[in-house]
Amino acid sequence: MRRFCEVGLIVLFSQLYSFNQEILTAIMGSKKRTPLIRHLLNTFILLIIVTVGYVCYTIIYDLRVHIINRSELNDLAGINADYAARFERFVNDIENESGWKVKIISGLRSRDEQIQLKRDNPRNAAVSKSRHVLGRAIDINLYKRVGLSTLLLKKSSSKASWRKTGVPEIAKRYQLLWGGTYRNYHDPVHFEIN
Numbered sequence: 681m682r683r684f685c686e687v688g689l690i691v692l693f694s695q696l697y698s699f700n701q702e703i704l705t706a707i708m709g710s711k712k713r714t715p716l717i718r719h720l721l722n723t724f725i726l727l728i729i730v731t732v733g734y735v736c737y738t739i740i741y742d743l744r745v746h747i748i749n750r751s752e753l754n755d756l757a758g759i760n761a762d763y764a765a766r767f768e769r770f771v772n773d774i775e776n777e778s779g780w781k782v783k784i785i786s787g788l789r790s791r792d793e794q795i796q797l798k799r800d801n802p803r804n805a806a807v808s809k810s811r812h813v814l815g816r817a818i819d820i821n822l823y824k825r826v827g828l829s830t831l832l833l834k835k836s837s838s839k840a841s842w843r844k845t846g847v848p849e850i851a852k853r854y855q856l857l858w859g860g861t862y863r864n865y866h867d868p869v870h871f872e873i874n
């Protein structure tokens with residue numbers, strides 16, 4: 681998939697480059713005239729397009745995450761406003777202190793959703809045991825942009841890399857049990873009020 685995206689980007693850039701060349705030729709006249717300036721201008725314009733495109737993409741991505749987080753917290757507040765407020769402060773502290781952004785990937789779950797999850801993977805909690813059904817748990821991913829790449833911490837990431845973010849320590853502050861402490865199940869995305 682990554683390879684596919686890279687090839688796609690290269691094709692897109694080369695198309696943009698030749699499209700720019702056409703426009704610049706139309707503006708500046710003959711292709712033979714000042715080719716160096718034309719190439720420099722072309723590269724400069726491409727850089728601006730890529731930068732603006734990337735900035736727009738990150739703004740839209742963060743906004744979408746913010747809206748999803750808000751909606752998950754609102755659903756939790758529908759069950760218990762105090763618990764939801766505790767999770768909200770936890771999320772805010774992570775973003776203010778760790779340098780990572782939070783994406784809530786699961787909050788309140790219906791009984792049916794939990795039954796389906798248990799069916800998909802027997803290692804998932806049963807309805808009677810899941811704190812998500814009671815509105816007392818959230819699963820989160822963490823992401824951070826470094827240069828043009830985005831680091832992502834998810835369920836399959838190691839406990840050590842989660843610990844390094846300081847998030848399990850922040851969880852202690854709010855008396856949240858971290859799924860990274862489970863003995864027989866790797867669930868570092870999970871934080872619950874038990």
Ligand SMILES: [Zn+2]
Nearest residue numbers: 817818819870
């Ligand atoms: Zn969970």
